[in-house]
Amino acid sequence: MGIDLSVEIGKLKLKTPVLVASGTFGYEDDYADLLKSNRLGGLVTKTLTLKPRQGNPPPRTVETPWGMLNSIGLQNEGVDFFLEKKLPLLSQFKIPLIVSIAGERIEDYGLLAKKLDSVKEISALEINISCPNVETAEECLFAQDFYLTYGVVKAVRESTAKTIIAKLSPNVTDIVSIAQAAFDAGADGLGLVNTFLGMAIDIEKRKSKLGTLYGGLSGPAIKPLSLYLVYRVARAVKLPIIGMGGIISSADALEFFLAGATSIAVGTGNFINPQVTKEIVEGIEEYLKGHNLKSVRELVGALKVI
Numbered sequence: 001m002g003i004d005l006s007v008e009i010g011k012l013k014l015k016t017p018v019l020v021a022s023g024t025f026g027y028e029d030d031y032a033d034l035l036k037s038n039r040l041g042g043l044v045t046k047t048l049t050l051k052p053r054q055g056n057p058p059p060r061t062v063e064t065p066w067g068m069l070n071s072i073g074l075q076n077e078g079v080d081f082f083l084e085k086k087l088p089l090l091s092q093f094k095i096p097l098i099v100s101i102a103g104e105r106i107e108d109y110g111l112l113a114k115k116l117d118s119v120k121e122i123s124a125l126e127i128n129i130s131c132p133n134v135e136t137a138e139e140c141l142f143a144q145d146f147y148l149t150y151g152v153v154k155a156v157r158e159s160t161a162k163t164i165i166a167k168l169s170p171n172v173t174d175i176v177s178i179a180q181a182a183f184d185a186g187a188d189g190l191g192l193v194n195t196f197l198g199m200a201i202d203i204e205k206r207k208s209k210l211g212t213l214y215g216g217l218s219g220p221a222i223k224p225l226s227l228y229l230v231y232r233v234a235r236a237v238k239l240p241i242i243g244m245g246g247i248i249s250s251a252d253a254l255e256f257f258l259a260g261a262t263s264i265a266v267g268t269g270n271f272i273n274p275q276v277t278k279e280i281v282e283g284i285e286e287y288l289k290g291h292n293l294k295s296v297r298e299l300v301g302a303l304k305v306i
């Protein structure tokens with residue numbers, strides 16, 4: 001019996017439901033074998049901005065119990081450098097490419113989307129409105145405000161026909177209302193979630209262990225929290241979800257499908273084991289075979305609620 005691992009998010013067709021999350025995957029020689037393996041559903045790039053960004057002062061990462069804090073600050077070489085130097089390398093791999101974009105103001109997102117709209121090698125755009133490590137022209141993250149979320153997604157929607165995924169922040173009081181705003185503005189899918197705000201303090205120096213005061217927590221420590229948010233949003237908003245936050249095994253991934261995610265992404269898990277996404281795909285396949293299921297889609301939202 002053939003197992004069908006394919007899923008769809010808007011017009012985006014993924015051969016497997018396992019992606020690598022933005023900012024956590026080198027995409028040149030270091031991961032070439034994995035990219036050629038045909039097991040990854042897609043690759044989400046490090047977030048790009050209109051102009052290059054230097055990022056935050058070091059140290060930018062700190063290990064914490066069952067996770068890590070980061071304050072990279074969206075360091076990247078800018079969209080033009082990406083198109084000229086990185087895209088040709090990436091497009092050799094026959095794998096859907098989802099480009100993550102961010103800006104300091106709503107107009108930046110529209111400009112980026114317009115620029116990328118005609119690039120045929122790019123399958124979809126992920127709108128990062130949830131990075132906790134950068135300042136915006138607004139007083140909060142875009143994803144912390146219903147109207148700003150609507151405004152950014154709408155600006156991107158009006159600038160591209162590509163599939164758009166809004167990546168949301170867990171650092172909000174009511175993620176469902178933010179997800180609804182993204183839906184209303186025309187998003188095709190949701191990325192849930194970005195990192196949770198957190199701190200780590202060096203008690204001898206009485207200073208933050210990061211170069212900034214706080215950063216974003218990721219890894220297994222956040223899995224129960226992100227799973228809960230995926231469940232809440234999946235029940236309320238009719239958009240496919242890319243679930244992420246602490247996934248490091250196929251069992252973790254399966255929990256996210258049952259909670260309502262259509263696909264999943266692995267971030268911090270790649271640092272622990274660069275082969276983890278391949279192992280997760282194999283584990284999902286084994287589970288489906290063992291439970292006489294033909295398609296991973298049968299699991300999406302199949303949690304039994306008493």
Ligand SMILES: Cc1cc2nc3c(=O)[nH]c(=O)nc-3n(C[C@H](O)[C@H](O)[C@H](O)COP(=O)(O)O)c2cc1C
Nearest residue numbers: 021022023047128193194218219245246266267268
């Ligand atoms: C070092 C690091 C860099 C990240 N950079 C980005 C980024 O550029 N854009 C983005 O949307 N998310 C970024 N993230 C967040 C991840 O994509 C993901 O949403 C989050 O880490 C939760 O998943 P995980 O627990 O599997 O890592 C980054 C995370 C880490 C750990």
